[in-house]
Amino acid sequence: MLRLSSKATLIGESGPVPISELSVGDKVLCMAQGSPQFVVADHVSQSAPASAVRLCTDAGDLLTARDTAVVTSAGLRQAGELADLRDTRAIGRMQGSWPLLEVLSVVLPMRGKSKAADLAKAGSDCRSRLMSLSQIPGGQSEVFRVGSHTKRVIDRFQDSVIGESCAIEPGPAGWSWLSPKRPPRSTPSRDLDPTSMVDCALALWQPILEEQAYRLPVEMEELRSYTFTLLHYLGVPFETSFRPRYLPMHVELRLKPRETPHAAVQAVLSVTMNNLVQLTLKARGCYLIASGLLCSQ
Amino acid sequence: MKPPKHPVAVSRASVRLVRELPAERKVGKFLARALSDESFERFQELVLDAALTSLENPLRLLTLPHLCNAVATRIPYLEDASRVLLEGFSLELVSQGKLLRLGTLSRELEPYQALYSSRCQPLVLDSLKSLYEVLCSETAISSQQAAHLLPSELSARNQNVQIALGALVYRGFATTDAAPGVGFETIRLPHVTPQL
Numbered sequence: 001m002l003r004l005s006s007k008a009t010l011i012g013e014s015g016p017v018p019i020s021e022l023s024v025g026d027k028v029l030c031m032a033q034g035s036p037q038f039v040v041a042d043h044v045s046q047s048a049p050a051s052a053v054r055l056c057t058d059a060g061d062l063l064t065a066r067d068t069a070v071v072t073s074a075g076l077r078q079a080g081e082l083a084d085l086r087d088t089r090a091i092g093r094m095q096g097s098w099p100l101l102e103v104l105s106v107v108l109p110m111r112g113k114s115k116a117a118d119l120a121k122a123g124s125d126c127r128s129r130l131m132s133l134s135q136i137p138g139g140q141s142e143v144f145r146v147g148s149h150t151k152r153v154i155d156r157f158q159d160s161v162i163g164e165s166c167a168i169e170p171g172p173a174g175w176s177w178l179s180p181k182r183p184p185r186s187t188p189s190r191d192l193d194p195t196s197m198v199d200c201a202l203a204l205w206q207p208i209l210e211e212q213a214y215r216l217p218v219e220m221e222e223l224r225s226y227t228f229t230l231l232h233y234l235g236v237p238f239e240t241s242f243r244p245r246y247l248p249m250h251v252e253l254r255l256k257p258r259e260t261p262h263a264a265v266q267a268v269l270s271v272t273m274n275n276l277v278q279l280t281l282k283a284r285g286c287y288l289i290a291s292g293l294l295c296s297q
Numbered sequence: 298m299k300p301p302k303h304p305v306a307v308s309r310a311s312v313r314l315v316r317e318l319p320a321e322r323k324v325g326k327f328l329a330r331a332l333s334d335e336s337f338e339r340f341q342e343l344v345l346d347a348a349l350t351s352l353e354n355p356l357r358l359l360t361l362p363h364l365c366n367a368v369a370t371r372i373p374y375l376e377d378a379s380r381v382l383l384e385g386f387s388l389e390l391v392s393q394g395k396l397l398r399l400g401t402l403s404r405e406l407e408p409y410q411a412l413y414s415s416r417c418q419p420l421v422l423d424s425l426k427s428l429y430e431v432l433c434s435e436t437a438i439s440s441q442q443a444a445h446l447l448p449s450e451l452s453a454r455n456q457n458v459q460i461a462l463g464a465l466v467y468r469g470f471a472t473t474d475a476a477p478g479v480g481f482e483t484i485r486l487p488h489v490t491p492q493l
Contacts, residue, residue: 051394086392091337092325092385094392136470136487137433143488145469169487172406172477175469177487217400217408219468246388247361249400249410270394272415 002297003047003065006275007221008290009229011104013038015122016129016229018222019277019290029104031294032286036106039288043280052273053079055293056242059103059263060228061251062293063221065276071287071294073262074099083268094245100262102287102294104232123192126201126230130161131184133223134204136177144178147206147214154178157203160196174206174215194234198255201227205253214253218242224251225291232292242266263293301376303340304331309378325385340379344386345395347371349414356420356450358399358411358460361387387412397421401463404480408467411460417450424451428461432471437485438462 006020011029022028027038047065054063055070064070066080077099086096134144146157148170158166158178166178192200204223205214216224231238237257242248245267258264279288280297287294300317306327307315318330322337331337351367352359359367365383369375390396397418398410413421424447431446432438443462444452451457462481465471471484 090323091329091341092388092392093323141488143486145487167488169472171466171469171472171487173402173408173467173469175472177469177472179488217467219400247391247398247410249398249408269392272394 001065001067002279002281002288002295003050003052003068003276004279004290004295005052005063005221005225005273006046006277007225008063008277009225011229011233011289014118014125016126016226016233018226019044019279022277022279028281029289030281030283030286031104031106031289032283036104036289037283037286039286040282041279042282043278045278047276047278049272049274050276051080052271052276053083054267054269054271055079055082055101055265056240056248056251056267056269057101057263057265057293058239058241058258059101060232060240060291060293061224061242062291062295063271063273064290064295065273069296071102071296072099073102076296082265083270086268092246094267096265096268098265098268100260100264103261103263104289104292104294105261119194120191122233123194123197126197127161127192129226130157130200130204133226134161141179142184144180146176146178146203148174148176149203149207153199153203153207156196157200160192161200194236197230198234198236201230202253208252212254215250216253217250218248227253228291232289300332301379303343303372303375303379304329304337304382305376305378306381309381323385324382325388327382327385329382329385340382341386341389343372344368344383345390348387348390348396349416352396352412352414353417355453356413356417356457357454358413358421358457360409360411364396364412399460399464400467401460402467403463404459405477406466406473420448420450424448425461425464429465429470432465432484432486436489437483439483440481 008019009016010019013027022044026041030039050065052065064079067078069076069078085098136143136145162180162184164180164182166180170176202214205216208215239254239258241252287296306329315330320331320334322329347368368383369380395415396412397415403409440458444458459481462484472487473484475482
């Protein structure tokens with residue numbers, strides 16, 4: 001049974017899509033016999049509260065119900081089994097003998113008339129998602145939350161995503177807020193190319209200026225899941241680190257290749273989830289790609 | 298020598314005592330020994346009971362060191378060699394989902410995590426949601442207003458109110474005009490003119 005956090009992000013035909021927006025009949029990216037394929041969602045529903053497991057890896061994280069299977073280098077393993085692999089003799093320590101997890105690592109099939117058409121659609125979709133992920137309620141006007149980046153990064157975000165020049169208010173805790181001087185454009189001034197998509201998604205993270213890395217509080221699951229899936233979708237190599245290991249408080253992201261093509265488990269946390277989405281795929285024998293990791297029904 | 302009732306950290310106990318304790322486990326950053334494996338399990342139960350009492354009566358959100366201190370006062374005759382293991386046992390409760398964490402900011406505007414009982418999760422999360430909804434409509438909230446808005450279980454301690462306000466700033470939903478070290482007198486929505 002596939003039950004994932006309602007904030008998980010899958011890959012639809014026009015790019016990353018939150019599972020909460022998925023409807024019956026939509027197609028999502030899966031791996032079938034080693035090849036990427038879009039498979040129809042046969043059933044999508046809210047699941048009752050259940051015990052769940054958050055798998056934190058160096059290729060992002062995934063939150064699934066305990067009975068959802070994950071594809072590992074040692075075959076299919078339920079998330080609950082992976083949680084049980086934690087060394088119970090090491091109290092208050094995050095150590096265990098976990099297998100590596102399979103990660104999306106192939107070139108994706110293109111659905112549109114051309115790669116350019118696909119990327120244009122993905123760019124437009126990415127722009128509206130970044131607007132929605134960064135927008136917070138303001139007083140009189142719309143306000144967008146970004147990390148406290150350099151002016152160059154913030155200018156790029158306001159040009160590419162908001163489409164209007166903004167007043168900037170720097171704040172504490174690594175955040176700044178943008179308030180457009182005029183209402184944001186409903187249509188982009190130009191297409192968001194893959195490099196801009198990555199730059200603008202990372203503009204929503206907090207910069208770690210000394211080392212070309214990015215940080216996000218662990219609570220911000222929706223933005224994190226979208227960013228990881230976008231990077232996997234665009235084939236941009238990245239490495240994540242959940243810190244501190246035992247009590248992850250934030251996740252750090254670096255744009256560099258991981259040591260292995262698989263994902264190494266860093267922490268496994270048991271949680272009770274109220275917001276799980278149950279998904280059934282029309283095809284059997286295929287593996288769903290969720291936040292870049294492979295799951296099975 | 299009388300054997301200890303609870304597990305002890307090897308580095309904090311005498312060599313002679315440690316030799317008499319056959320069961321060994323890693324606990325947090327310590328190597329610990331006890332009379333038997335059951336000793337570790339019994340101590341974990343004791344820590345859980347003490348942690349829940351500390352966090353629920355009244356409802357409190359505590360940092361890990363504060364929780365360890367609170368737990369220590371509730372376990373009679375706790376030797377220093379066992380006391381240092383409380384951090385590891387408390388972290389274990391977090392991994393089991395029995396204690397939960399809330400990211401927030403300190404008075405110095407540094408991020409930290411406050412721990413609370415999983416049984417209080419609906420109350421804590423609903424309170425934060427309500428506080429945020431009021432912030433969105435009012436554009437600013439003082440700590441006194443927040444104390445009135447939060448449920449009495451949560452607002453009984455000023456520290457809880459500060460943690461709730463800090464949690465909204467930590468997530469970037471609100472900002473503060475106070476300098477580091479002052480605490481959250483008032484938080485407001487970004488790009489809203491501060492009311493002087």
